[in-house]
Amino acid sequence: xxxxxxxxxxxxxxxxxxxxxxxxxxxxxxxxxxxxxxxxxxxxxxxxxxxxxxxxxxxxxxxxxxxxxxxxxxxxxxxxxxxxxxxxxxxxxxxxxxxxxxxxxxxxxxxxxxxxxxxxxxxxxxxxxxxxxxxxxxxxxxxxxxxxxxxxxxxxxxxxxxxxxxxxxxxxxxxxxxxxxxxxxxxxxxxxxxxxxxxxxxxxxxxxxxxxxxxxxxxxxxxxxxxxxxxxxxxxxxxxxxxxxxxxxxxxxxxxxxxxxxxxxxxxxxxxxxxxxxxxxxxxxxxxxxxxxxxxxxxxxxxxxxxxxxxxxxxxxxxxxxxxxxxxxxxxxxxxxxxxxxxxxxxxxxxxxxxxxxxxxxxxxxxxxxxxxxxxxxxxxxxxxxxxxxxxxxxxxxxxxxxxxxxxxxxxxxxxxxxxxxxxxxxxxxxxxxxxxxxxxxxxxxxxxxxxx
Numbered sequence: 001x002x003x004x005x006x007x008x009x010x011x012x013x014x015x016x017x018x019x020x021x022x023x024x025x026x027x028x029x030x031x032x033x034x035x036x037x038x039x040x041x042x043x044x045x046x047x048x049x050x051x052x053x054x055x056x057x058x059x060x061x062x063x064x065x066x067x068x069x070x071x072x073x074x075x076x077x078x079x080x081x082x083x084x085x086x087x088x089x090x091x092x093x094x095x096x097x098x099x100x101x102x103x104x105x106x107x108x109x110x111x112x113x114x115x116x117x118x119x120x121x122x123x124x125x126x127x128x129x130x131x132x133x134x135x136x137x138x139x140x141x142x143x144x145x146x147x148x149x150x151x152x153x154x155x156x157x158x159x160x161x162x163x164x165x166x167x168x169x170x171x172x173x174x175x176x177x178x179x180x181x182x183x184x185x186x187x188x189x190x191x192x193x194x195x196x197x198x199x200x201x202x203x204x205x206x207x208x209x210x211x212x213x214x215x216x217x218x219x220x221x222x223x224x225x226x227x228x229x230x231x232x233x234x235x236x237x238x239x240x241x242x243x244x245x246x247x248x249x250x251x252x253x254x255x256x257x258x259x260x261x262x263x264x265x266x267x268x269x270x271x272x273x274x275x276x277x278x279x280x281x282x283x284x285x286x287x288x289x290x291x292x293x294x295x296x297x298x299x300x301x302x303x304x305x306x307x308x309x310x311x312x313x314x315x316x317x318x319x320x321x322x323x324x325x326x327x328x329x330x331x332x333x334x335x336x337x338x339x340x341x342x343x344x345x346x347x348x349x350x351x352x353x354x355x356x357x358x359x360x361x362x363x364x365x366x367x368x369x370x371x372x373x374x375x376x377x378x379x380x381x382x383x384x385x386x387x388x389x390x391x392x393x394x395x396x397x398x399x400x401x402x403x404x405x406x407x408x409x410x411x412x413x414x415x416x417x418x419x420x421x422x423x424x425x426x427x428x429x430x431x432x433x434x435x436x437x438x439x440x441x442x443x444x445x446x447x448x449x450x451x452x453x
Contacts, residue, residue: 005106005453006034008098012086012111013040013067014079015279016355017133020204023232024109024131029059031450036060036101038094040067040086042075065093076309079280083113083187091116098124107199107453112191118198127199129449130191134356136203136210136217136228137163137384138172138377143221145175146192152178161216165387170380173399188376195223200449204230204360207443208432209388227445231364231433234339257333260303261340264331267301270348270423273413274341274367276305277353277398281374282312287403292318294409300348300417301329305336342367349391349416353398354382363390366430368422370412372404373397389425391416 007028011021018039025037037060039047044064068085069075075082098105098120109129110117121128132139140160144150150158157167174184195201205228207214217223264272275295277283283291288311295302308315315334323330338358341347342365350362354371359381362369369391371382382393392412396402416422435443 004032004034006036006101006103007107007109007453008036008038008101008105010038010065010094010108010110010114010117011131011133012113013043013082014075016357017111018043019357020133020230020232021109021111021131023234024202024229025060026058026234027232027446028109028453031453032059033453034059034061034103036063036105038063038065038097040065042067042069042071063097065090065097074309074313076280077282077313080184084183086114087116087187090114091120095120109202112195112201113187115191115194118194122197127452128197130195130198130201132201132203134203134377135359135381135384136205136213137166138356138380139201139203140213140217140221141166141171141380142175142189143192143217143223145171145178146189147221152176160213161220162210162212162214163384163387166380166383170383172377173375173379195225198225199452200225200227202227202229202445202449204232204356206230206433206435207445208435209363209429227449229443229446229449231360233361233364256335256337258337258340260331260333260336261344264303264341264344264346267346269345271301272344272346273298273300273302273349273351273417274336274347275302275351276336276338276358277307277310277372277374278355278358279307281310281353281398283310283316283398284403285311285316287398288316290403290406291409292322293406294413295330296322296326297406297410298413298417300413302326303331303333303336303341306332306334308334339365349413351413354378354385354393356381359385360433363426363429364433366426368416368419368426370394370416374399388429389422390429391419391422391426 009021009025011018025035028035041064066089067082068089069082105126107127108117108121109131112130112132118128137160141158144158153168160166172188174188177185179185201223207228214228217226306316310316339361342362347367350367351370352358354373355378369385371385371393373379373382379397385391386393394404396404
C-alpha cells in the first residue's frame with residue numbers, strides 16, 4: 001500500500017497561479033496524500049465558512065502567509081507590487097510554518113518564481129517540485145533570456161523549439177526591456193537558476209500540444225527533470241452538478257454566477273460568444289465601449305464576464321439604450337464558472353485575454369478562440385492560438401495603449417465564429433487533451449510524479 005505523504009503546496013497568490021495549483025492539490029489529495037495548501041492571508045479570508053470543513057474531509061489543510069501588501073490594497077491594480085513584496089514578506093513565515101507542521105512535510109510543491117522554497121526544502125532534506133504555471137513555450141522563451149541565449153531584436157527572432165511562428169513581439173512583456181536592473185525582468189527570470197535543484201519541474205501542458213517544445217527543453221536545454229502533467233482540470237468535467245470537489249476549490253475563493261448556465265441553455269449549439277479577459281486585465285472605458293459595440297454588431301448572442309474592477313479598479317457601466325438593444329441576446333456576469341461555460345454546447349467561440357489557464361481550458365473543451373492579450377505571457381499564448389490553428393489574435397493587445405476599434409473586433413469575431421477549420425482543429429485537440437485528463441487516462445508524466453512521491 002502506498003505510503004501517505006505530507007505535501008506542502010505554495011502558489012504565487014494571483015488567480016492565474018492559484019487555480020492550477022488548487023487543482024493539483026485536489027489530485028494529490030485524491031491520490032491519498034495529506035496536503036497543506038498555503039494561501040495568502042487575503043485569499044484565506046475569502047474562504048466561506050464551509051470551505052475548511054470540506055477541505056479537511058479530503059485530506060487538505062489550510063495555512064496562511066502574508067503577501068506583504070496592506071489588507072486594503074487593490075491586488076488587481078497592484079499585482080506587480082505584490083510580486084515584489086511576497087519575496088520579502090513570505091520566506092520567514094514560511095520557514096516558521098514548516099517548523100510547526102505535523103507530520104513533518106515530505107515534499108514542497110511551489111511556484112517556480114517563489115525561489116526561497118528551494119532552500120527551505122534543501123535545509124530539510126526533502127524534495128522540491130517547481131510548478132511552472134504557464135506553457136512550455138513560455139518556459140522555453142524565458143529560459144533563453146535567463147541564460148543569455150536571447151537578448152532582444154538585435155539577435156533576430158527567438159528560436160523556441162516547436163514554435164517557429166513566435167517572434168520578438170510575442171516575448172513576455174516583462175522581459176522586453178532586457179534589463180537585469182528591472183525588478184519584473186529579474187522576477188520572471190529569477191527561478192531558472194534553481195530549476196536543476198528541484199526534483200521535478202512540472203508544467204500544466206500535454207505532449208500532444210507542445211511535444212517539440214517539451215522535447216527541446218529536455219534535450220537541448222538539459223531540463224531532464226521536466227514533466228508535462230496537464231491538462232490540470234477537475235476530474236468530473238462533464239457533470240452538470242457543481243458538487244465536484246475540485247470545482248468547489250476554485251468557487252470557494254471566487255464567487256461564480258451560475259445563472260449564466262441556464263441562460264446558455266436557451267441558445268442553439270455553437271451560437272454564443274463567451275467573453276472573459278481573466279482576473280487581472282485592466283481596460284479603459286473608451287475601449288470597453290468599442291468592445292460592447294463590436295459584440296452588438298457581430299449579431300451573435302454573447303456572455304460577457306464584466307469584472308467589477310475591469311476598468312482600472314471599477315466596474316464597467318453601459319448606457320440604458322445599449323442594454324435595451326442587446327437585452328434579448330446578452331448576459332453579463334461579474335465572474336463565471338468558466339469550465340462549465342466552455343463545455344456548454346451553446347458556446348461557439350471564446351474571446352479571451354489568452355492567459356494560459358483559459359487557453360488550456362478552451363483547448364480541453366474544444367472551443368476556438370479569439371485572443372486579445374494584456375501582458376506577461378499572454379501575447380505568446382495568443383500567437384500560439386493562431387499558430388496551432390485554433391483561432392485568431394487581435395494584433396494590438398489591450399495593454400498596448402492603443403484603442404482597438406469596433407470594426408476590427410467585429411470582423412475578427414465574425415471570422416472565428418464562422419470558421420469550420422477552427423472548429424475541426426479545436427475538436428481534434430480536445431480529443432488529444434482528454435487522453436491525459438486525471439481520472440480518465442492519467443498522463444505518463446503525471447503518473448511519474450505520483451510514483452515519485
